[in-house]
Amino acid sequence: MITPALHAAVETIMREASEHAILPHYQKLAASQIDAKAPDDVVTVADKQAEALLTDRLSALLPEAAVVGEEAAFADPAVMERLKERLCWTVDPLDGTNNFAYGKAPFGVLVALADKGETIGGWILDCLTGRFCRTDLGGGAWIDGERITARTTGQKPPVAAISTIFLDDGAREKVLTHIAPHYTLVDIPRCAAEQYPRLVNGTNDISVFNRTLPWDHAAGVLFLNEAGGKAARPDGSAYRVDEYERRDLIGASSPALWDAFAEVVAKLA
Structure with missing residues (x-):
């Protein structure tokens, strides 16, 4: 096709x-x-x-x-x-x-x-x-x-670009209290057309998206996965454009970084 x-x-x-x-x-x-x-x-x-x-x-x-x-x-x-x-x-x-x-x-x-x-x-x-x-x-x-093959930043702790714009106060507090200590938090570009390439080119290691509308994420998710990184729902299931009412998506420059971050997130549930 x-x-x-x-x-x-x-x-x-x-x-x-x-x-x-x-x-x-x-x-x-x-x-x-x-x-x-x-x-x-x-x-x-x-x-x-x-x-x-x-x-x-x-x-x-x-x-x-x-x-x-x-x-x-x-x-x-x-x-x-x-x-x-x-x-x-x-x-x-x-x-x-x-x-x-x-x-x-x-x-x-x-x-x-x-x-x-x-x-x-x-x-x-x-x-x-x-x-x-x-x-x-x-x-x-x-x-x-x-x-291109996705590469990590190589930094410790890993670099995480996490948007809290659309989170409620409770979810935002969880990010700052339980996730921030394990990662270097950086601002998001407010542009998926920039964020997904950053996960491939060694600028960011992790990105978390709360709203996952298909026009914002379909291209980037496939691009990251095909580059050898990983983008998936927090439960590990694949992103699909016809599941447009679902929220939350994790992108990472490597599957290992994705697994580690998903484990941290699971403990917050």
Whole structure:
């Protein structure tokens, strides 16, 4: 299903969205071009224009595949039912929108293709640097045309990027009291298109995600796993795009680091 020609076509489409719908608005947004979707969550004209372009091009590329875009799902939650179809694209047209809206990096584009709920292809574009990550099930992980293997930071204690933004007070206290002593905690980039590459390139060892919507995570989970790291639910089960109501996900630059962190988390249950 994921052929070299399909990889090349998806990359072309994503770079087109970045060049024509996203970057022209970077650091040029008017207040009227930024809307609040929820507290601490915004959408911009660039998100909407990029999603329209990506949806149109990806639909033409594989007419048999449904498309679930972040903004389409926000406008009509019934769109999420498409994730249960046999073939389905997931699209985050502008990942890291809050960063983008404030005129700062990182931000990117995320696209994945799933077959009956299982992710079979993933693509991650960093709009500013042009870095392009691609992967397919059983085909390894690649950055800018070179195959890559995940590496740890090598630091002790390991480096953990943990978001507490969407945690309640009790969960946040558990992280600070029981997890922080065993890891070096660092800020998250608020951009999955940046966070997953950090787990592969030796910048971070661990990441924890509370919200696990498919457009944010499908591409990155497959990319990390194919690179030799590990991303899975805390109970060890695989991430699936059609289980979009489930929460919590652990990513690690090696299976050993994943196991050690999951053991710590299990003791908090």
